[in-house]
Amino acid sequence: MSTPIKTVAVCGAGGTMGAGIAIVAARAGFRTLCYDTQAATLERSAKDTQAFFAKSVERGKLSPEARDGILGLMSRTSDLTDLAECDLVIEAVFEDLSVKRGLLTALDEVCRKDAIFASNTSTLSITEIAAGSSRPERVVGLHFCLPAQLMKLIEVSPGILTSKETLAAGLGWCAAAGQTPVLTQDKPGFILNALLVPFNNDAIRAIEAGVATAVDIDKAIKTALGYKMGPLELIDLVGLDTQVRLCEAFYPITLDPRASAPPLLRRMVAAGLIGRKSGRGFYDYSGQAMFGA
Amino acid sequence: MTYAIIQNGDSRSFPEGDAFLAGGGVAGKAEVLVLLGRPRLAPDPAKAAVLVELETECLGFHTGEDMVEPSNVVGFARYRNGNDAPSPLVELVRQPNTTEDALAAARALFEGAGLTVVVSGDQAGRIIDRLVRPKYNAALKLLDEGLASQKDIDLTCRLGLGYADGPIERTMRGGLAEHHDISAALFQVYGTPAYAPARKALVAAQRRDEAE
Numbered sequence: 001m002s003t004p005i006k007t008v009a010v011c012g013a014g015g016t017m018g019a020g021i022a023i024v025a026a027r028a029g030f031r032t033l034c035y036d037t038q039a040a041t042l043e044r045s046a047k048d049t050q051a052f053f054a055k056s057v058e059r060g061k062l063s064p065e066a067r068d069g070i071l072g073l074m075s076r077t078s079d080l081t082d083l084a085e086c087d088l089v090i091e092a093v094f095e096d097l098s099v100k101r102g103l104l105t106a107l108d109e110v111c112r113k114d115a116i117f118a119s120n121t122s123t124l125s126i127t128e129i130a131a132g133s134s135r136p137e138r139v140v141g142l143h144f145c146l147p148a149q150l151m152k153l154i155e156v157s158p159g160i161l162t163s164k165e166t167l168a169a170g171l172g173w174c175a176a177a178g179q180t181p182v183l184t185q186d187k188p189g190f191i192l193n194a195l196l197v198p199f200n201n202d203a204i205r206a207i208e209a210g211v212a213t214a215v216d217i218d219k220a221i222k223t224a225l226g227y228k229m230g231p232l233e234l235i236d237l238v239g240l241d242t243q244v245r246l247c248e249a250f251y252p253i254t255l256d257p258r259a260s261a262p263p264l265l266r267r268m269v270a271a272g273l274i275g276r277k278s279g280r281g282f283y284d285y286s287g288q289a290m291f292g293a
Numbered sequence: 294m295t296y297a298i299i300q301n302g303d304s305r306s307f308p309e310g311d312a313f314l315a316g317g318g319v320a321g322k323a324e325v326l327v328l329l330g331r332p333r334l335a336p337d338p339a340k341a342a343v344l345v346e347l348e349t350e351c352l353g354f355h356t357g358e359d360m361v362e363p364s365n366v367v368g369f370a371r372y373r374n375g376n377d378a379p380s381p382l383v384e385l386v387r388q389p390n391t392t393e394d395a396l397a398a399a400r401a402l403f404e405g406a407g408l409t410v411v412v413s414g415d416q417a418g419r420i421i422d423r424l425v426r427p428k429y430n431a432a433l434k435l436l437d438e439g440l441a442s443q444k445d446i447d448l449t450c451r452l453g454l455g456y457a458d459g460p461i462e463r464t465m466r467g468g469l470a471e472h473h474d475i476s477a478a479l480f481q482v483y484g485t486p487a488y489a490p491a492r493k494a495l496v497a498a499q500r501r502d503e504a505e
């Protein structure tokens with residue numbers, strides 16, 4: 001699919017999602033500007049990006065020439081005025097409404113009138129974020145999945161004021177970038193998190209209620225339904241602290257009891273059992289940490 | 294481990310032609326009794342275990358809820374989505390007085406037959422239905438509310454979450470009316486809105502009942 005978009009800026013490109021999104025854009029042939037207020041995180045993500053493409057070459061997925069071509073399309077900056085000529089700006093900065101709105105307000109001053117702004121927010125409303133811009137009709141949600149450089153899915157959502165042209169441009173860019181867009185309304189959690197966050201909480205509540213152990217719940221779900229990961233393995237990977245944050249974002253807006261953080265989840269976070277990154281969550285990873293990869 | 298099958302009606306866990314049925318021997322000599330198809334429990338404390346196939350009912354329906362004496366009765370259900378082939382998953386159901394020996398015998402028997410075994414308390418929906426029915430109701434509701442198309446909801450779950458199939462295609466394949474019946478049974482116990490059958494499932498059940 002063709003798109004008029006040639007130059008993409010990724011804001012927050014020093015972060016987890018931003019770095020992956022920049023890889024997606026450059027790999028698909030877009031000139032990609034990596035912008036982050038923290039120059040040090042930009043440096044780190046540039047190194048990670050080189051390592052990522054080095055692996056692709058090692059595995060024979062990419063020729064050294066193609067890698068050099070992709071890396072040649074990427075540049076880094078901490079100066080917002082460098083984004084003046086971008087066609088599409090994708091923001092993946094902190095999940096904070098005032099930070100995202102502030103960025104859009106600043107971009108208004110810098111970017112061309114026909115630029116498109118996309119937000120990678122997981123929990124905020126596209127319409128509320130777009131209120132930070134004087135051109136809300138040019139703001140659209142493009143929600144990538146973690147790890148963005150590997151996952152094809154993008155949830156595309158228009159805010160209340162998003163124009164048809166902006167939505168079409170967002171969808172068209174996803175396809176041109178080799179991604180798979182799905183169209184969803186601007187509602188809490190879009191599709192993926194609207195289904196996943198309550199389901200994961202239900203799995204925690206099943207442990208709380210003495211139905212089964214975490215091991216048996218995961219085993220049952222994987223065996224019966226063919227899921228790649230059980231819900232409790234997944235929460236351990238994402239982080240129990242992140243699960244609490246997702247609940248705190250969704251429950252107050254939806255008042256869906258399934259979206260509220262189960263007491264066991266909160267107790268585990270309080271005890272420092274936040275999953276893989278702390279060595280223990282629903283499973284114990286201390287053995288792995290001790291013996292290395 | 295030797296076993297005998299006592300079949301009262303059609304079994305969802307082991308439909309006709311399933312190899313497990315052919316492996317059963319004579320009741321008197323078997324170490325384990327396997328009661329299939331809406332069975333009537335006849336206790337047999339001499340056996341290593343008496344296995345009772347469950348649908349949506351609790352094991353307590355068959356054994357009573359006194360739970361004073363140690364019991365060798367173990368409930369089980371092999372998970373199956375509608376008329377799909379049964380999955381390899383067997384959920385064993387225990388009550389507080391179910392003995393470890395009976396559970397071990399049940400596990401050995403099913404694992405010996407190449408199945409994957411998990412243990413659930415005697416709670417409505419066991420593990421799988423307890424967890425998936427609210428999700429399927431939510432997905433059907435999101436579809437009704439126009440959040441996204443069915444295709445995109447299913448695709449999101451397959452691509453974004455690594456599911457083998459999406460929640461709506463799975464529910465439709467398993468039968469919306471069947472989803473209604475299971476959800477309604479769980480709703481009766483838990484009373485929470487998540488188990489209230491979604492509108493589409495209710496309509497499917499009403500149409501089925503009208504046709505019958």
Ligand SMILES: NC(=O)c1ccc[n+]([C@@H]2O[C@H](COP(=O)([O-])OP(=O)(O)OC[C@H]3O[C@@H](n4cnc5c(N)ncnc54)[C@H](O)[C@@H]3O)[C@@H](O)[C@H]2O)c1
Nearest residue numbers: 012014015016017036037038041092093094095121122146
């Ligand atoms: N991590 C996930 O699993 C995931 C998945 C999908 C979407 N998201 C969304 O992506 C966004 C980023 O999440 P993350 O996990 O990558 O966060 P992160 O903390 O790893 O990265 C955020 C980056 O943004 C930078 N930043 C902050 N304010 C900035 C500003 N005003 N201008 C430019 N750069 C700024 C930070 O320096 C940092 O490098 C959030 O909206 C989050 O909800 C996250």
